[in-house]
Amino acid sequence: AQSVTQLGSHVSVSEGALVLLRCNYSSSVPPYLFWYVQYPNQGLQLLLKYTSAATLVKGINGFEAEFKKSETSFHLTKPSAHMSDAAEYFCAVSDGYGGATNKLIFGTGTLLAVQP
């Protein structure tokens, strides 16, 4: 069964510093992979997704992620953190190919704090 592991439940960076949030997946088939962001007291919204096209995926708000099959990783990065990036970030893997019953399996989340 598919699963994702997010390393680090809390990450703190300084404003302007590199953001790196780690995600490793386990999948028996080529996966669809996603990063979602959750701001306080809100639902989740999609940051970016990998669906077997380009391995480097660009998302909203300057975030990007690189799919590395050899490392089974899909780490999220942003070159320069902004205070508004403070939120919880979730990596997710789809257990199918967009078929009728495929489901998203979420990681446990990483809470990003940005220090001034």
Added chain:
Amino acid sequence: NAGVTQTPKFQVLKTGQSMTLQCAQDMNHEYMSWYRQDPGMGLRLIHYSVGAGITDQGEVPNGYNVSRSTTEDFPLRLLSAAPSQTSVYFCASRRQGQDGELFFGEGSRLTVL
């Protein structure tokens, strides 16, 4: 375009009480689902539906019932609430075959005393 709408946003129940969390979407999505979010555990799938009249269990279905009589609505029922069901509940929907991208409601925070 309202997207996914959940009601109520907050609810306090006593152990043993029943209630229904409502979820409605106006995007004509075939797939709808309910997740619960607990600290340190991420989001866990409770139930899902791939269309009207079709529902199935997710990872943590015990204590919850669902039905899907229309494409738009997917209510989640707690028949006899327990303190372990204190959580934040999210409804999410997507179109079939759309790379699994889910659209989420804003959540319903439930406390069971």
